Amino acid sequence: MLTKAEINKIKKENSLYSAAYDLFTEKGINDTAINDIVKRAGVAKGTFYLYFKDKYDVLDKIILNKSTKVLRDGIKATKTKTFENFSQELLYFIDYIINFFEEEKLMLKLIHKNLSWAVYKKARKDYKEIDDLYLMFENEYKDTDMKKEDIEKLLFIIVDLVGSVSYSSIVLNEPASIDEMKVVLFDTIRKII
Amino acid sequence: MLTKAEINKIKKENSLYSAAYDLFTEKGINDTAINDIVKRAGVAKGTFYLYFKDKYDVLDKIILNKSTKVLRDGIKATKTKTFENFSQELLYFIDYIINFFEEEKLMLKLIHKNLSWAVYKKARKDYKEIDDLYLMFENEYKDTDMKKEDIEKLLFIIVDLVGSVSYSSIVLNEPASIDEMKVVLFDTIRKII
Amino acid sequence: MLTKAEINKIKKENSLYSAAYDLFTEKGINDTAINDIVKRAGVAKGTFYLYFKDKYDVLDKIILNKSTKVLRDGIKATKTKTFENFSQELLYFIDYIINFFEEEKLMLKLIHKNLSWAVYKKARKDYKEIDDLYLMFENEYKDTDMKKEDIEKLLFIIVDLVGSVSYSSIVLNEPASIDEMKVVLFDTIRKII
Amino acid sequence: MLTKAEINKIKKENSLYSAAYDLFTEKGINDTAINDIVKRAGVAKGTFYLYFKDKYDVLDKIILNKSTKVLRDGIKATKTKTFENFSQELLYFIDYIINFFEEEKLMLKLIHKNLSWAVYKKARKDYKEIDDLYLMFENEYKDTDMKKEDIEKLLFIIVDLVGSVSYSSIVLNEPASIDEMKVVLFDTIRKII
DNA sequence: TATGAATGAGAATTCATTCAT
DNA sequence: GATGAATGAATTCTCATTCAT
16 A cells, blocks of 8 residues: 555656646747646656656656556557458557647657567567567568568558658658558558558 | 958858858767857858848758758769669669768758758759659650659659658667668559659 | 654754864865755754754864864873873874874864964863873972963963964975974974973 | 957956855865866856866866966065075065965965976976075075076975975974974075085 | 655756847 | 857755654
8 A cells, every 4th residue: 555655656757757748748848847747747956866867767767657658548449450461450540649649749759759579579578568569570471481570560660651651741741641641651551461 | 252251251150151061969968068169160150141141041051051962962973873763763862862961961961950851842943953853754754644743742752751660770879770771661662753 | 861852853953063063174165155064964944943053062062072083082192102201201292192183184174264362261160081181291390490470381382382283284395395304393293201 | 469269268267266266275175076166167067078178177276377477476585685695585575475375374384285396397397486596595605615406406496395384384284383383484495504 | 653655845957939139 | 250258047856854653
């Protein structure tokens, strides 16, 4: 059981997280000062440094948390459905992620510029269901002459492509809206896999 | 003919450009101060403001210059060769760009994080050969039932994919070296076009 | 007999003392925070204030303890030997102290900058053998026309001189190594007494 | 000729120097903040960093300036007098220095704790008259069998002794007032040289 | 006694921008 | 056009001290 003090500690940390997240998405990372974060969190300045090394430390942790959550939610949603084939299943999953980011434009903006393959790897290590997604993908190619490493590279390319195109179209509306881009993007992915 | 004063003016502007470029790539944009730039350029602080609005003003201009130059060089090199088909030609061009960035890792780092489709559009408007590249691509699909806008979207997807994968593999070495990634990347592009 | 609680109390105090001493000598007084001390001592922050007023309170106590110990050790070692005359005895004692500080360079650094005659006086009041050293020195001059107060001043001058020269040569290696300085220093002292 | 701007620049630097000196002697180094210095100097905070790296940078420069000045003044005053022998001359010089510090107790306090042989060496290199003092001292021993290095060591010992005793008696009044200590100190120096 | 989370004043440092020369 | 000293608001980070548990 948690003591009152422990509960309070967790509360403070959480309010720092969400204050930082809100400010990063609202004003951008460069324009957010530690001062802004603690003020919004309703916490003393020193408290920030009890939990984080600096601004980029919170950022890294937020990126990891948020992107892991999105992946897990997408996987969960996909698992509740049944599909005729793998292609359909993968596209459903991608569609889920894109729809999510359409709703959470600012999160996409924040995450994308700071995401790296290392984050995915960590997420895969920490959460069984994320690893399962990868294994499923790998399984799909087991009867081809594709090497294991190349399968991973292909997955990376798809992930990168979806991320990149989503970012441009959702955040910048370039070269077209995400709904218009989706048609071509899905078509492209179908060709790739 | 240029007067001595005019030549001096251009010299100053150029040294500001190259000082800024060097520092942005060496230390990153955030960690480069106007002070650093003028010091390296051997110019007074006030002089900076005679030529640029602020740090991001130089940055934008550098991005535009450098990326336009890369594109034009790639196109020029491609034009001197002959190819059996369009696929081969496009891949030669992409290969040229990737090889260039392998040599200029820091430039890739700088450009990628700050590039947008708007830059390509501007480059296409300003330089005939860049527009020609696009028209050639468009021409390739004229006999299919693909709409004109979708062709542009496809090109965007390819550009984005190449940029994204190059950045990860060249700058971060993730998920593999660019030489390893190239095999899968080129294979993917062949499937797409 | 001490209860477990009392033993634990003494243990905590001691670990605070030695943590503070280590840090003061390693990083200097200015750069040592209470936080550093309690962390190294393996004790909670609040505990520090149960035993000491502040950083300088520990420092004062450490200075007194360490310098008293050095004096007493030197006296003890000198007492086990026999000497032809007082001059030889005094120089043996001084040599002992210098050798000790050569081994404990950092302690010398810490003590010297913070030592005052007041500390010697306190040590003389608290420990009979230290007082004896003074009396022996005084006794040496009883047949001269030197006034009692002047004898004390002379002793002070010698102590100050030895401390000052040891500090420069051992800690700063200026103007020469302690081994080189010793020759001139001992010669000087012989002339003084 | 100096322009108005250059005169102003020197004025600012000087007001920073004297503000720092005043505060260091009044409140001590630890208790003086950069903020205090610039406020008293009537200058913006940033201006401090135009001239000094940090608090200890000003301190070092003050120490060097002030102690060089004292030495030069003492030498100048000594040169205007004639003496029967070297011993008298040296003691006159030492007396001058001690009297000066009696008037400038706080300067002594500041200088002493932060002075090192390195400062004397630098002063000797920069000012002919200070070097002359040393040469005169050396000359005094040219007919003895004393080695050149040992003469320097002897001088060091005297300097150190005078500095150390002055500090204790003037600043701390320990073990007696400077007037009382002088008798024994001068007697001691006469024995040494 | 002992703990350690929380505080918030305060210290150091940076830096874009101005402006008199 | 060019200079570079001066500014001071803004920002980061530290740390002694308190106090509820």
